[in-house]
Amino acid sequence: MIQLTPTDLSIATLLIVALAITTSLLQLNIAKSILISASRTIIQLTLVGYVLKFIFTEASLLLIGCMSLVMLAIAGYESSSRQHRKFHGYWGFTLGSLSMFVSSFSLTFFTLITIINTDPWYAPQYSIPLLGMMLGNTLNGISLSLDRLTQNTWQQKDVIENRLMMGHTWQDAIKNIQVDSMKSGMTPIINSMSVAGIVSLPGMMTGQILAGANPLDAVKYQILIMLLITAGTGFGTITAVWFGSKRLFDERQRLRLDRLR
């Protein structure tokens, strides 16, 4: 692989500066956020490069475990902070983390020990990037579906309560919304599966090809990843919507919107 020098990256940085100047001339008012987020990308990725280099040489299970938990906690926090109507207290964070733990962690573990067969099973070159991709994608599905769940429940409060007033169970009363929320969480990943390779070359595959891998090997990994993140997103979304909607009702099957902010 051709090594990139700091000069190479500076040239790319100049493009961003040019973009920032252009947008400010056009009075788009986003030059500042372009520059800040570009700096964040550079700093965060550089740091993570060092962290990964360290973890790869150490290859200790404890260290990898800590790193994965930090990744999970950040993803859990992100999933709750993206909601328009959040659950009160730690519930949103717990719900997001739990759903991602159930789907991403278990599927990554399963893949490492049965499909890729790494030795040791937690080999960081495989486990960390795999987990990262799983978390990033399930995060999207889970936050989309929870957002839809809480927003729709809020809007359709009267319908749900009218059904309860007639003696419907809470499951019947929120069924439509559950179905809708689960679908909305899974739709993006289903769409990207159907255009993969035609409209877009997935990032991981692109990276492997750039690094000199045989395109056919890269494709095999990409297929594996696509299928895994779809399964992860799907199961994560189902878990999140199920527990989330259960939380919207109490033990007397009353709709409890006071549990949302």
Place this chain on the structure above:
Amino acid sequence: MTKNLIKNTTIAPILTCDQLFSSGITPVSIKIFPHDRIGISGHSGSGKSRLLRLICDLDPHQGEMLLNGKNYRNIEANLWRQQIALLPATSQWWHEEILNHFSTPPDKQLLDQLNLTNDILSNPIHRLSSGEKQRLAILRLISQQPSLLLLDEPTANLDKDNVTAVENLLVHYCKTNHAALIIVSHDQTQLQRLCQQIYQMNQGTLTVTEK
């Protein structure tokens, strides 16, 4: 015949509320017997609808409630609400067609009584007037055979003829099913016509008035 039957047995209440309250509602103790028709009047925001919600167990509350002598805690919430069903002031509809909202379609005779035609059941919701929706919501509620009807302004959107039709239907329903009803209404004359006992709700406190 039914009268004799009732006289000769001690009648058990359908619903017993013992010190039922929540924030904004002072404790209410009341017994509702079969064939009771109870009216509640009061200003908007006085807590009438909130009380109906408490009895239907839709809001958290303190105090005890018994249905046919059985504590509400020992009855699944959805089964409680099938027996003690609430008609909200504005009815909600969630399927495209009216008919899908009924587990058993209402028979022609009931529709006739409320001046509705059979064709109306296959209409999409958005074609109906608010008065038609209101009458259909009443049919939808009684099709589940609750033993206590909680009615929040059931005739607010109706013309005079339909108000009478609904009132007759409700009285008839209670008679034939040994059911009871609690009705919230702003129309004092309606409560006089319909109810054996009228309560007044004032800032969350329920007091007996005349009759």
